[in-house]
Amino acid sequence: MLALSHVDSFYDRSHILHDVSLDVPDGQVTAVLGRNGTGKTTLLKTLMGLTDRMDGQIRLGDQEIGREPTFRRARAGIAYVPQGREIIPDFTIRENILMGSFARADGKREIPPLVAELFPYLMNNLDRNGGVLSGGQQQQLAIARALAANPRIILLDEPNEGIQPSIVEEIEQVIIRLNREIGLTVILVEQNVSFARNAAHRFAMMEKGRIVAAGEISELTDAMVHRHMAV
Template identity: 70%
Template sequence: MLSIKNLNSYYGRSHVLQGISLEVPAGRITSVLGRNGTGKTTFLKTLMALTDRSTGALVLDGQDISSAQTHQRARAGIAYVPQGREIIPDFTVRENILMGSFARADRKHVVPELVGELFPYLVENFDRQGGLLSGGQQQQLAIARALATGPKLLLLDEPNEGIQPSIVEEIERAIVRLNRELGMTVILVEQNIAFAREASDHFAMMEKGSIVAQGPVSALTDDLVHRHMTV
């Protein structure tokens, strides 16, 4: 699905990502793990061309997207749910979701039926302003907006951070369903090791802007977690 080779990324003169190489298999969930400040969010932003500068090779489904701009990568099939959700508070739920549809390759401006199946609350509150939703509901909205792009690859940056437990369970179920029932490829930045082990097929552990371990999730040992994630 996505081949990443010798990826470097910069904010101004700061060299944040350093020589990352990773193969993201189609139809699988790959979790990106590590302490805060190790470059996980920058990694996702780099995949969306949202840093100042990057070098290296990115190949998505055989298409070289290394020099593609953000909107071109979105149209190629990459959708991004950022850590801060970044919904538009004055837009309605429907309008926020439809914002994602502008990245669709077929140019159809529709709310996917899947949104109602995964997050019925959103469909029941189409005309409510996004800014009036709870944090967990806004996270559901951000995922729904990403699904409106019709993605091949979904990038999720700590989707359960700071969210009430009842909605965390809904979001976790939705992520697993998107992958296991619909075959969507997912890169998941996650701090919850239990969920990463349950949902993921593969993992990559980051430290100081580099990948220090990767492989099948069965190789995500307690020792690795202790060495690279405990404070």
């Protein structure tokens, strides 16, 4: 479904991604792994058109999107849940979710029934401000906002970071369910190798802005993890 070919990406004069090529199969979870500072977040931002400059190609199906603005990529079906969630604290839960619907290609402005099914707490508290929610609840809200865009692909940047342990497993199960039951294609940036092995079909290991290994998740060995992720 999604393919990067010889992609270089920049912030001003800083060259972050180097000759990145990656295929993301339709209907699968692809885990992007690596130490902090290796370019994982920049990879997701490059897919969304949020870096200063990009060379190379990004294709979504038959469409070349590497030169499209961010809003067109969103309307083409890519939703992004950023690291830190970036919800608007003074907006209500309802308003935060509905923000995602502005990326819908069909123009509908609604909270999807799936959000009510996955996150009943949010639906029971739609008039609460997002800023008063816990970290785990804000992550639920960020995922709900992404789902309101009716995406084909969802990009998740370390979705369990800074979340209380009691909600981590719940978030993980939601991500697996979105893929296995709903059929969403997922690109998951993750430090938790055990979760990646449980959730993902494929992996890509990053080091210094390059993909140094990729393949089926069964090919992700402990030796590879130690070499590229151990501190």
